[in-house]
Amino acid sequence: MSIPIDQFKHVMRQWISGVSIVTMQSAEHRHGLTVSGFLGVSLEPPLVLISIGQELTSAAVLKDSAAYVVNFLREDQHELSNRFAGRLGEVDRFAGLNTHQAVTGAPILDDCLAWLDCRVVSTQVVGDHTLYIGEVMAAGVNGSGKPLLYWNADYRQIDNA
């Protein structure tokens, strides 16, 4: 028998991660959500994966878009993270943001720290999430800066780099 969910959450909070906004463009919708469930998985070919809740709107849009951009957030972009996580209510998540279109058609956030434009090459339903493996078709770093971190259920900054 596996461990209780509260124990799982309690332990997982001790793991630190970066914070990204994953964006996508289907025939009808531009959409995005905050994601820390991201991993680089292969160098040749360059592959990454994101883990997305099966019941989310984002999962439906991803099914149609078959592509996504992972936008790494800067250390001062926690408001953006909250907005794309739905913590500010039903707002236009892209309001006031400058974007440009990636090779795959998904929007790149111009002010993010770095980005990866990915074509979905494989999906795997795992528990209540779906893993989307993406082949990286284009990528870039926007100048210098430090990434936003997430640890123990809150945003953190690197203070010694």
Ligand SMILES: Cc1cc2nc3c(=O)[nH]c(=O)nc-3n(C[C@H](O)[C@H](O)[C@H](O)COP(=O)(O)O)c2cc1C
């Ligand atoms: C720091 C942070 C990290 C998150 N990471 C993920 C993630 O990896 N996968 C996921 O499905 N949801 C994640 N979420 C939650 C989604 O961003 C949130 O449920 C969002 O509102 C989903 O949007 P949608 O319902 O429009 O698809 C995260 C939220 C926060 C604040």
